[in-house]
């Protein structure tokens with residue numbers, strides 16, 4: 001009986017850990033994509049998008065077989081966009097106006113590191 005309770009507890013805690021997405025703030029302006037961090041851990045990432053520009057922008061992630069874009073964000077709007085990323089190098093950019101925003105500078109490189117990367121411990 002005791003053994004069953006412990007096993008159930010382990011399953012519950014690992015499910016909770018897997019569902020935990022890392023939140024990353026992203027600011028979109030003319031003509032920049034600003035990301036709080038350019039290296040992220042593998043797993044679900046929630047980009048918290050904020051369009052602080054004066055025209056509609058978007059956010060697109062490409063790399064390692066991922067091709068995913070957020071909805072279009074009119075000026076002043078915010079949105080959350082979650083995507084599951086594995087280790088590798090990605091390009092994130094604004095796909096608006098046939099990639100003319102990307103050409104104007106709205107593009108960044110993003111590096112995703114393995115889940116086994118050493119965690120920062122408070123010293």
Ligand SMILES: [Cu+2]
Nearest residue numbers: 057094096101
């Ligand atoms: Cu844009």
